[in-house]
Amino acid sequence: MDFTLSDEQRALTEMVEQFTEAEITPNAKDWDEQHHFPIATLRKAADLGLAAMYVKPELGGSGLSRLEAALVFEKLAMGCVSTTAYLSIHNMVTWMIGHYGSSTLHEKYLSHLASMQWTASYCLTESNAGSDAASLITSARRDGDCYIINGAKAFISGATQSHVYAVMVRTGELGPKGISCILVDKDTPGLSFGKLEQKLGWHSQPTAMVFFENCRVPISQLLGVENSGFSIALTALNGGRVNIAACSLGGASACLKASLAYVQERSQFGKNLSQFQHIQFTLATMATQLDAARLMVYRAAAAIDNQDTPLVTQCAMAKKFATDVCFEIANQALQLHGGYGYLKDYPIERFLRDLRVHQILEGTNEIMQTIIAKRLLEA
Amino acid sequence: MKILVAVKRVIDPYAKIRVNADQTGIETHNVKLSMNPFDEIALEEALRLKEQGLASEIIVISIGPIQAQETLRQGLALGADRAILIQTDQDLEPLVIAQLLNRISLREAPQLIILGKQAIDNDANQTGQMLAALLNWPQATFASKVTIDQQRVTVEREIDGGLQTLAFDLPGIITTDLRLNTPRFAKLPNIMKAKSKPLEIIASETLGIDLTPRLTTLSIKPPPIRPKGILVHSVDELIDKLRFEAKVI
């Protein structure tokens, strides 16, 4: 087992760190306050190869491993968790098109998605199909060379801004075996959006419902084969979980870094906060938890790279552990900042609000436990 | 046109620097090192000249320990075509650096050499000038704007009174100032591919230059720690302190 990064991996994280400090960190507060979707900055990131990170180079991607992509998301999220999380969803969908799409779809989408001239969203959840995603009812009916899509997707990240929507729809029997994944363009007649959701965090990207009313889409927009959509959706989510967990690592490390600086500046009872043992132990625990989370996330990412058999379990464990622990680290950081931590003058409350949703989406952390337990009991 | 760009590995400008325990230098152990910011600007300028079709090849060169390969790889990831490391563990003085660069220039025959105006560790600001003298080439230092038309190079440079414009015919030497350009970030795929570009390592002793330093550093001391401030209670007290303690009025 080798725990050291290669020269290239170090160079890559250093570059992303500098990019984050120059382009993201100084703006994240404004994006949060103004609910601004920073497409110009995202395009700058895309120009460096950050939008199609684990798509093969032959298809115009950067050809990174999942581990390397996780390192990148972690660094970016130190500046802005919400923007990075959106970029991770975009990367996930771009990978889905690269991996499962026909050459026609590659031609049509990949270069635009790699440059982020177009952006992408992932549409699985419905109002009545959240954790039980396989019960979804949005339907696609064949009509000649087209599918006609009807239904509604809920909680769609990037909705209204994204140009392409990877939509899980029912094309066959009830349950997971009757679901297909179809790409729907934003300008398709019959596609519309609900009002923007008002959220606790993730303000730099919109979330909305997406409605489909007799949307006619050519059958060439199908990803993979008919009725294989649920397995595509879940395979993509393994990577999505690692990515979102990596975003949590970044948010938590930013909080730890800010706390280390704060406790050495702030004095009470005639001493720096850093001189109280309780404060020292809190910092030590935060750093230890962060490191443990990091190891799990990196291992899960490597499991996808190597296609190790327990990868589903490892991704689920890493997602649950890292998103829980990193939220707790942000919470501790807020406590260490005292009343100032609760104010928007410091970035901690933003990290806390942005990190909270990672325990809910890409499969709730309870669903992660059902995934882990199922495999434990099967073994 | 072939361009040679000299890059130095230095302590990162944002790292906390500390004097080492025996006060002979700066602690470099466990400190982040990166490409000298002025050299990043030098390389960026070379890349832009290549993008304008004015340069055919960019060679990055560094003189330093084996770890300086990392800095050269960064240069390759940014777009340089190949790299040369003159390996040494010794701390070399500007004249020696200029002599080593001179050797490589004679071998590589670049038409333009771009260097940072100084390295942020020792702030010597001598290498470019000395190299120009050794090669007997024209030099334009502290460049804030560079334009090239055929063989004619026009350089705007920052001087105390404002801007000065110089022109010379190639070959020549340019050293870069901060406002010349904003260096780009390396693209991910290029970072991954940097290892496949050629990087030649030359042992410094093989170039026939006397590397012995002429200067001896006696000691390096950190600046005195600023004492804690005090609160004065009246203007009179302030004036008194300024006059008799600080002795500034």
Ligand SMILES: Cc1cc2nc3c(=O)[nH]c(=O)nc-3n(C[C@H](O)[C@H](O)[C@H](O)COP(=O)(O)OP(=O)(O)OC[C@H]3O[C@@H](n4cnc5c(N)ncnc54)[C@H](O)[C@@H]3O)c2cc1C
């Ligand atoms: C900001 C935001 C962005 C989102 N972006 C997207 C997106 O881009 N695309 C997309 O498809 N979806 C997206 N989602 C949806 C998200 O994936 C779902 O919210 C999530 O899967 C949970 O579904 P639900 O909200 O319906 O909760 P429910 O499934 O109703 O769950 C409610 C609670 O019950 C628990 N629970 C449910 N079933 C079980 C069980 N069997 N055992 C134990 N506990 C259980 C859950 O863990 C949860 O705590 C987003 C959500 C949010 C908030």
